[in-house]
Amino acid sequence: QDMQDKETVTPERAEEAKLKAKYPNLGQKPGGSDFLMKRLQKGQKYFDSGDYNMAKAKMKNKQLPSAGPDKNLVTGDHIPTPQDLPQRKSSLVTSKLAG
């Protein structure tokens, strides 16, 4: 009887096993405080109000001057300008899958 109970896996448990197999570093407590903290801080964070206003201006006006043909390449003999630098990613948003 006991052996049989161990073998029947509920669909939920099967899904949990799938998730853990994909992301072995997943935290033990999904409802724990890290998880909830991310939930509390919804909304995109900007470095400062200047950053925010730049982002809004960029959305309105897509024609920003480009750095040149090799936009993505910033090498040693080319002095980078602000437009060359890769778009700064939001620093606080880490994937919930990283655990």
Add this chain to the structure above:
Amino acid sequence: ADIISTVEFNYSGDLLATGDKGGRVVIFQREQENKSRPHSRGEYNVYSTFQSHEPEFDYLKSLEIEEKINKIRWLPQQNAAHFLLSTNDKTIKLWKISERDKRAEGYNLKDEDGRLRDPFRITALRVPILKPMDLMVEASPRRIFANAHTYHINSISVNSDHETYLSADDLRINLWHLEITDRSFNIVDIKPANMEELTEVITAAEFHPHHCNVFVYSSSKGTIRLCDMRSSALCDRHSKFFEEPEDPSSRSFFSEIISSISDVKFSHSGRYMMTRDYLSVKVWDLNMENRPVETYQVHEYLRSKLCSLYENDCIFDKFECCWNGPDAIMTGSYNNFFRMFDRSTRRDITLEASRESSKPRAVLKPRKVCTGGKRKKDEISVDSLDFNKKILHTAWHPVENIIAVAATNNLYIFQDKIN
């Protein structure tokens, strides 16, 4: 940008308000019966549109405050004008919607186009008269209730006393008086002294429909607390605690997430309340705290898809639910499907809100999801469901069998076929 984020009928059902992600409110009005256009009875047409909230920037935290309207709640009508509360994450606004169909003409001091008349030219006095004009519907903000919420507002609820209302964010609930904007009373505060100890958040709150001292709030752990404001000023200690016992052997990584309650609604009688969690709708008797009296499965077939639903974040979708009298309940699902349950007959139906499946005045065909085995014709398999087409917001007319269903950026209004 035009994704509908809330839908709400007013008390008579003549007006239907929708709020969207862009901060706009659109109000629809039901057409009156008209002999020359018999089919237009019951149709809803746009009555008023206005920008309720604008995007803001919190300078202190460098956070963007979305203009998305989270909830709209109507006030009971007391005079010719209509009032509603609309809220985004941080600010609640009271809007007055009024009609103007008369205009005064014949002023003494100014011309018809508004220019001041030369005083020396005025030789006689006249009494201005009211003349009819084309109907104009005006929306004006009457009160702005700001700066009372550190976290994001998820609910507002007008009290049965018609004088106060509550607003709830993730960790706190505040009580307001509709006339007073510079003061708010905190009635629930679940913020722990040490944020590391945070285990649950408030997900929804509502006042009792008849007892103005009673309200409930639901949590991310699947519990509901009923509070009585007569017992203390700060209702951190509940009067009743509703929780369904969990089978410990079936607990998984997903258990807590899918038990999170996304909506709570009292029945019109106030005797029952309904909660919506990820996979089901539960009806609770306020007199019984240890388990719900009824549980309805909305889309149980998703239980075997929880892994991918967690990866694509759909497991965090917040579905609402609504009552139709005491007999029926309605809630949304994926693939533009929505479900209705009849409490007395225990029958349920799945319908679809999409352009392809609903021609005007055609009867909706029931849909069925194939959960396994052979798929019959007209059934849709679980893997073919479109999880981007979610129906999170639905509303039922307070009196008649008319429903409003928001499918992303489209609003569908269905009514019972009159034979």
